[in-house]
Amino acid sequence: MVMNAITPIRTPAEQALIGAFGALRDSRPTSAALEGLRIDGFARFEASGLPHRRVEDWKYTDLRVLMREARPLAVAPDASVLLAAKVALGRLKRVGGSRIVLVDGFHVPDLADGGALPEGVTVSDLAAAMAQRPEIAALVTGQPATRANIAFALNNAFLTDGLLIEVAPGTELGHALDLVSITSDGAPRLVTSRVVVVVGAGASAGIVETHCGPAGVEYQKNVVMQVVVHDGATLEHGRRQVEGDQALHLATLEASVGAEAHFDSLTLTTGAAVSRSQLFVRFAGEHSNVTLRGVSMLKGRQHADTALVMEHAVPHCQSRETFKHILDGEAHGVFQGKIIVQPVAQKTDGRMMSQTIMLAEGPSMDNKPELEIFADDVACAHGCTCGELDADLMFYLKARGIPHKEAEALLVEAFAREAIEDFGAGPLAVVEELREAMLTSVTDWMRARS
Amino acid sequence: MSLLEIKNLTAKLAEEDKQILNGLNLTVEKGQVAAIMGPNGSGKSTLSYVLAGREDYEVTNGEALLDGENILELSPDERAAKGLFLAFQYPIEIPGVGQMTFLKAALNAQRRKNGLDDMPTPEFMKLVNGRAKELGISQDMLRRSVNVGFSGGEKKRNEILQMALLQPKLAILDETDSGLDIDALKIVADGVNAMRSPDRGFVVITHYQRLLDYIKPDVVHVLSAGRIIKTGGPELALELEAKGYADIVGKAA
Numbered sequence: 001m002v003m004n005a006i007t008p009i010r011t012p013a014e015q016a017l018i019g020a021f022g023a024l025r026d027s028r029p030t031s032a033a034l035e036g037l038r039i040d041g042f043a044r045f046e047a048s049g050l051p052h053r054r055v056e057d058w059k060y061t062d063l064r065v066l067m068r069e070a071r072p073l074a075v076a077p078d079a080s081v082l083l084a085a086k087v088a089l090g091r092l093k094r095v096g097g098s099r100i101v102l103v104d105g106f107h108v109p110d111l112a113d114g115g116a117l118p119e120g121v122t123v124s125d126l127a128a129a130m131a132q133r134p135e136i137a138a139l140v141t142g143q144p145a146t147r148a149n150i151a152f153a154l155n156n157a158f159l160t161d162g163l164l165i166e167v168a169p170g171t172e173l174g175h176a177l178d179l180v181s182i183t184s185d186g187a188p189r190l191v192t193s194r195v196v197v198v199v200g201a202g203a204s205a206g207i208v209e210t211h212c213g214p215a216g217v218e219y220q221k222n223v224v225m226q227v228v229v230h231d232g233a234t235l236e237h238g239r240r241q242v243e244g245d246q247a248l249h250l251a252t253l254e255a256s257v258g259a260e261a262h263f264d265s266l267t268l269t270t271g272a273a274v275s276r277s278q279l280f281v282r283f284a285g286e287h288s289n290v291t292l293r294g295v296s297m298l299k300g301r302q303h304a305d306t307a308l309v310m311e312h313a314v315p316h317c318q319s320r321e322t323f324k325h326i327l328d329g330e331a332h333g334v335f336q337g338k339i340i341v342q343p344v345a346q347k348t349d350g351r352m353m354s355q356t357i358m359l360a361e362g363p364s365m366d367n368k369p370e371l372e373i374f375a376d377d378v379a380c381a382h383g384c385t386c387g388e389l390d391a392d393l394m395f396y397l398k399a400r401g402i403p404h405k406e407a408e409a410l411l412v413e414a415f416a417r418e419a420i421e422d423f424g425a426g427p428l429a430v431v432e433e434l435r436e437a438m439l440t441s442v443t444d445w446m447r448a449r450s
Numbered sequence: 451m452s453l454l455e456i457k458n459l460t461a462k463l464a465e466e467d468k469q470i471l472n473g474l475n476l477t478v479e480k481g482q483v484a485a486i487m488g489p490n491g492s493g494k495s496t497l498s499y500v501l502a503g504r505e506d507y508e509v510t511n512g513e514a515l516l517d518g519e520n521i522l523e524l525s526p527d528e529r530a531a532k533g534l535f536l537a538f539q540y541p542i543e544i545p546g547v548g549q550m551t552f553l554k555a556a557l558n559a560q561r562r563k564n565g566l567d568d569m570p571t572p573e574f575m576k577l578v579n580g581r582a583k584e585l586g587i588s589q590d591m592l593r594r595s596v597n598v599g600f601s602g603g604e605k606k607r608n609e610i611l612q613m614a615l616l617q618p619k620l621a622i623l624d625e626t627d628s629g630l631d632i633d634a635l636k637i638v639a640d641g642v643n644a645m646r647s648p649d650r651g652f653v654v655i656t657h658y659q660r661l662l663d664y665i666k667p668d669v670v671h672v673l674s675a676g677r678i679i680k681t682g683g684p685e686l687a688l689e690l691e692a693k694g695y696a697d698i699v700g701k702a703a
Contacts, residue, residue: 391505391506392542393542393544395502395505396538396541396544397552398525398526398527398530399502399503399526399527399529399530399536399538400527400530400555400556400612400616401527401530401531401556401559401560401563402527402556402559403527403559404525404527406555407527410547410551410552410555411544413546414545414546414547414595415546417546418545418546
């Protein structure tokens with residue numbers, strides 16, 4: 001029997017993405033490994049379309065509405081784009097050792113800065129590594145929860161270039177790697193990038209991502225970072241999302257954490273008109289620690305969604321999730337945090353907190369904490385606060401002569417500092433610089449309000 | 451010109467109808483220490499908050515002139531910059547705001563409003579360390595967040611430290627003696643006495659005469675039901691201590 005195919009109504013953005021995939025497939029054949037990933041990602045996207053408010057995970061970030069159009073795919077940067085990128089990078093202070101640069105999603109070794117890569121660190125082409133090493137190909141495919149995610153599927157569908165950063169077992173980095181992903185000025189594009197970070201057993205490393213681009217340009221960016229922290233290793237991961245004010249930024253961080261390992265991640269969000277930061281983190285080995293933190297400072301009509309899934313798949317692990325929003329104007333913040341404790345994951349210790357300060361009458365905040373606990377001997381908690389700055393604290397500061405705006409800034413900085421100050425308790429000197437840079441960003445943001 | 455002149459001041463909590471200050475008149479001269487005593491609920495703390503500009507209170511009538519200028523329309527920080535200082539009855543803890551950051555912000559805010567540049571950090575450190583030492587405030591306390599983990603006595607001493615740095619024209623001490631043991635009371639009183647000068651005035655609000663053994667007032671006012679009902683010399687405080695408030699309050703009523 002032949003059934004009539006149901007033709008879903010496609011939005012202009014969906015139609016454009018479908019068209020772009022076809023054109024890309026015809027113009028840029030890639031290795032079989034990448035091709036499989038692309039086809040799988042595209043099939044998932046084609047089946048569901050852009051996620052909208054009736055898709056639970058995307059309830060507060062309706063991409064069908066927020067992504068009206070899809071921009072043409074970014075192309076490899078030409079000489080003039082690279083020159084402009086170089087100038088822009090010169091203004092961006094390094095907060096680590098060696099700088100690795102992506103322009104419009106393409107790795108540009110010529111723009112590397114801060115000296116040679118430290119011993120024990122290699123940066124290679126992801127597609128080539130996937131073709132030669134099945135374990136890398138498997139890693140890039142993603143965990144089931146990640147694979148089911150449409151932003152991730154779209155990243156796969158348009159993947160043409162990727163980076164593999166490996167830290168050899170036992171390596172101790174004195175400085176974090178400074179990974180900058182910059183979008184060029186000019187006609188708005190859709191940028192796709194993929195970075196895989198593998199930290200070998202017993203190694204200790206740091207990486208700082210900075211995502212930036214031009215103001216006033218409605219570019220779109222879909223970035224994925226996949227991280228493996230092997231047994232006994234430590235990774236400190238910082239992320240600065242300082243995209244241009246009209247940008248759409250979709251970020252996915254997937255991490256798998258081995259036994260007796262540490263993963264500490266801190267995201268500062270001040271950029272983009274619409275952004276979503278997704279974290280899929282999974283304990284794969286016992287006696288490990290994960291700390292996920294974020295500070296989002298939003299103004300005007302900015303929208304930022306943090307959606308995290310912390311999966312305790314093995315016993316005896318500890319996770320801490322601390323997210324802070326500082327909202328002004330008519331901004332919209334979203335925090336969705338889910339802790340999953342699998343039946344075997346006894347002695348799990350998980351604690352999640354979302355706190356928001358409203359600096360005006362206009363902003364809104366949605367919080368959706370979820371605990372899915374299938375083990376019976378665990379300690380799991382979540383908490384959530386939302387409010388204005390404390391009037392008594394404000395009065396005390398003002399009674400000492402501190403003007404209103406400055407008093408607000410002092411209290412907001414204190415609020416943000418709680419999430420930032422003990423980030424990266426490890427030995428890396430760079431995290432100190434990152435902490436300072438982030439606190440400075442908080443101060444600058446508050447100053448720019450007045 | 452008097453340093454502070456309060457004329458027919460009436461005020462209430464913004465969200466309630468009941469008047470707490472009912473036509474209060476009070477004058478404080480330069481160089482004077484004026485004690486304000488009164489029973490519970492007489493409006494002592496309200497007076498201090500209204501003068502400092504707390505938003506929960508609404509002034510319904512009258513004026514308060516500091517050096518001839520009505521301050522009631524000014525924001526709390528503007529009042530502070532004009533030289534008004536309130537030592538809080540319950541100094542508040544401010545987690546995450548470092549003591550030095552706070553002191554520096556306060557001092558520099560005042561300097562800026564008076565057309566001065568920010569104080570250079572070395573000079574500021576020297577100033578704070580010197581004052582802190584006089585008040586028995588340790589380096590450890592200076593490194594912590596404002597008032598966080600301080601004992602009751604330490605918080606009060608910290609108020610006096612702030613006063614010593616800001617050098618106000620008029621300082622209002624709201625029950626600075628509450629919660630203090632004798633040793634702490636002496637330290638606080640010494641800090642206040644060291645700042646007495648012909649240009650500066652103090653309003654010392656207290657329940658008990660004890661504080662006035664250490665900070666000798668020039669004049670004592672009795673506040674009851676939101677008005678000053680009696681004014682006298684230091685002997686008035688002793689009389690109140692001996693006889694209680696009921697007698698005076700009864701006569702005035």
